[in-house]
Amino acid sequence: MPPQPRLAVVDCPTGLAGNMLLAALLDLGLPPSAVHEPMAALGLEDVYRLKIQNTRSAGFRGLQLQVELTEPSPPHRHWGDLRVQLAEAPLEPQLKQRVLAVFGLLAEAEAAVHGTGADQVHFHEVGAVDALVDVVGVCAGLLHFGVSELICTPPPAGYGRVTTAHGPLPLPAPAVLELARVRQLPLASSEGFPPAELTTPTGMALMAALADRFGQAPALVPEAVGVGLGTRQLDRANLLRLVLAQPQSPVQAEHQEMLLQQQAQIDDASGEDLAFLMEALRQAGALEVFAQALQMKKGRPASLITVLARPEQSLALRQVWWRHGSSLGVREQLLQRWSLPREHGVVETPWGPVRIKRSRRPDGSWLCKPEADDLAELAQRHAISMARLRRAVLVLVDDDDPDGPATAPTVDSPQLRP
Secondary structure, X not given: OOOOOEEEEEEOOOOOXXXXXXXXXXXXXXXXXXXXHHHHHOOOOOOEEEEEXXXXXXXXXXXXXXXXXXXXXXXXXEHHHHHHHHHHOOOOHHHHHHHHHHHHHHHHHHHHHHOOOHHHOEHHHHOHHHXXXXXXXXXXXXXXXXXXXXXXXXXXXXXXXXXXXXEEEEEOOHHHHHHHHHHOOOOEOOOOOOOEEOOOHHHHHHHHHHOOEEXXXXXXXXXXXXXXXOOOOOOXXXXXXXXXXXXXXXXXXXXXXXEEEEEEEEOOOOXXXXXXXXXXXXXXXXXXXXXXXXXXXXXXXXXXXXEEEOHHHHHHHHHHHHHHOOOOOOEEEEEEXXXXXXXXXXXXXXXXXXXXXXXXXXXXXXXXXXXXXXXXXXXXXXXXXXXXXXXXXXXXXXXXXXXXXXXXXXXXXXXXXX
């Protein structure tokens, strides 16, 4: 059985910003070295310093963080250059993957609102060095605390105008709206707030990439609370809380995620070409790839190729379509997928081990699926039916008792090990 996951809830009643998220993690006890070491791996240890203050906002304490730049004339970097720098840096693989995912989403959003390619987005548009510190620090902090499930409350985005490198811009920031649109993320009302930027593109990109869902926190037992304070003076406490907790229920009832669907109808490719295209899409990171038969104009038989993937993989997968497919167009749309949490284990039977996958339904009962390949192998080896093997495996997975029968296993009863 895998260890119980650690839950983190980002409560952002006055908005989201990267420095507030990182400040909350530091308030929880994240050592500053967790930020400095990966920044040093990027060769950027001398271009910034962290100014951390234990202060108050409208009577509530917390940590306030400012990233002070020490570069006299910071260069303008493009996202394409930064991506290469991140990819080649000696960072821990999970950290590198998360940082690339956050900046990839942010660059795509900035590119969409500026009408340019993502690789040409200037580094100042994705937040300069301070954004890099925030993103690296937040990703490293969540890994440091072992967070495996992250929930974010809907943030207010703000209203009014803000001065940027592109001149005065309306609020919410265009990139914030684009991120919310692409990922279908809820924004709380800004009614009652003074005119201000409450959610920044960096803060939104972090949660868009890392949060498992947006909504209210489930039943939980808090373990620790970190408070990050914003620098803007509001008519109320400008704070963000990050709560580390154990969920009250050991297994989440269901999981919601936003996926990208890509489709193309192809009537001029051989079976070998289609198989090669589908495998190339899988190798490029698609979660699912499948084909359906259909009939097109003039009675031509064709195939509808469908891909499900993470939204941030859109560009990379389109390049595979163009390189290996014959279609002149690819349709895209975002879909919501709901899934049950699952566990993997091995059942020891008198005939040999069988891998299983089991999921817990919302009513508390369990659904168990033995690995068909293992059943087939044992059935052939011992000249018994797959049905008998399957029944033996399911003895241990009782709908009302996920740990199996209360009595000790007999010679005909399987034993489960993680």
